Amino acid sequence: MSDTLKIASWNINSVRFRIEIVERFLREEAPDILCLQETKTINDTFPAAAFRQLGYTHQILHGQPMHHGVAIVSKIPMREDDRLDWQANGEARHVGVRLENGLRLENVYVPAGGDVPDRNLNPKFGQKLDFLARMIDWSENLSVPTLLVGDFNIAPLECDVWSHKQLLDVVSHTPIEVETLGRMQAAHDWVDLGRHFVPAPERLYTWWSYRAKDWAASDRGRRLDHMWASKDVARQAVDHRIHEACRSWLKPSDHIPIVTEFRF
């Protein structure tokens, strides 16, 4: 017996403004579950009906006014496990659910961290590091097979950015962030599914700035979005894809969706 499960993750940068491309993605890719970050809406105005019409009748929403916000929509049953505040400031950046097969699915939106990579000059950078420190503690204490997905806002490897040298001082690729994310990975022996299926140094980006005149031509991308799996869960993963074409759709997000398929 084999059961397939397809899970997608996408920083959508306003789910209301981009509901048309979300619908297109769901029709074309048809994941069982979609984890969204930066929904930028309170739960009352989340476009629940649009997802319901496409079969995503199970919805766990964790929104807030204006910024941030995460959600998980699913064709299969799930129940909410927790919504953790790893930044300790009340922002909606995490929600975790449990599937009927026992898998724990955690959807996270790590803070961007502001402009200056120095916690003494830029409190947001300190908050990002503190957020990661709490995720390290959480990772150390995990006992359930878990899939952690979302926008980590860190591109860890040299080949995860268009220019390692030019981004060393740019928040998302600084040595302290990379080192901290490395400790988080070690804390649970997380398997980085992106690099499991697309080994370094192959090009693999999930984000391109809106400011480039032609994002594809300049190709100044970064791999900020990730799926990390417990060892047991990673063994069941059979495919992993990114959807770069979505970056060229009408009114695109600056992030693209990533998808992993499992066979249990």
Added chain:
DNA sequence: ATGGCTGGTAGAACCAGA
């Protein structure tokens, strides 16, 4: 040539993203 863009909300000479 990274900040040149983008959305939300208010009604900005804003904030936040990364």
